[in-house]
Amino acid sequence: MQVAAQGIELLAVVLILAGVAGGTTRFLFHWTSYQAYNQYKETLDKSLLLGLNVLIAADIVRTVALEPTIANILGLGLLVLVRTFVSWSLLVELEERWPWQIRRLGSFRENAIDKAKAER
Numbered sequence: 001m002q003v004a005a006q007g008i009e010l011l012a013v014v015l016i017l018a019g020v021a022g023g024t025t026r027f028l029f030h031w032t033s034y035q036a037y038n039q040y041k042e043t044l045d046k047s048l049l050l051g052l053n054v055l056i057a058a059d060i061v062r063t064v065a066l067e068p069t070i071a072n073i074l075g076l077g078l079l080v081l082v083r084t085f086v087s088w089s090l091l092v093e094l095e096e097r098w099p100w101q102i103r104r105l106g107s108f109r110e111n112a113i114d115k116a117k118a119e120r
């Protein structure tokens with residue numbers, strides 16, 4: 001199970017690096033576009049969110065399967081709490097609203113996307 005946890009962690013790192021590399025490459029080729037920075041930031045946020053979720057899965061596998069002691073489970077709970085807070089922060093930044101709020105029409109991002117489409 002240790003190998004499985006390490007494999008899942010490696011997958012998380014690969015996902016994050018692929019998001020950074022892909023987003024940076026796209027940004028460098030389209031940096032003059034009005035929407036390039038927002039798309040770059042969105043790509044980085046999404047890859048970080050996915051990577052954090054996969055890292056949480058690796059921690060769960062490692063803790064539950066290998067050493068399910070009280071200390072390890074409490075450590076896992078704290079780690080999940082911190083990573084959940086970071087994920088929530090990224091999600092709020094990405095969607096520009098709290099998760100329980102209704103998506104508003106005409107937000108800054110939607111207006112910017114509409115403007116970028118009109119420029120094409």
